[in-house]
Amino acid sequence: MTSGLWDERTEQVAGRSATIALGLTQVALGVALMIRLYVHDQPDAEVRDLQLVLFGSILAYFALRSFLGGIMPVPTLRQALTAYAALTAVLFVALSLWLGLPDLSEWTTNILPAVLGPAIIVGGYWVVAALGKRYVERGLEED
Secondary structure (H helix, E strand, C coil), X not given: CCCCCCCHHHHHHHHHHHHHHHHHHHHHHHHHHHHHHXXXXXXXXXXXXXXXXXXXXXXXXXXXXXXXXXXXXXXCXXXXXXXXXXXXXXXXXXXXXXXXXXXXXXXXXXXXXXXXHHHHHHHHHHHHHHHHHHHHHHHHHHC
């Protein structure tokens, strides 16, 4: 580094370091939320603000990485369906082992979230990645 200016490599290292720090912070916040909810049995309403901050942080990270860098791969339909099936299976098995098999009469509170949650995650990721790719491609076409 000459005369205090940043070169590309320095910027890349700084960006990666910031990404790692943000990721570790998000994981720590998620763990703290899980402990408060499931170990200390705090009501969901008491941690709603932290849940929204974590959700907003993760959403902003993916949106910014996609739109500013266009580096998030857009999954094919098959990849998206595979990811959805895997997430749903893992979630269903983990929750069944932890809480027991779901009562079908209360499907809206025990089955629907395990099926709809992964769909929202995979679909949301696909939309953000596809829009980011389109944005970057348009920028390249204009240059």
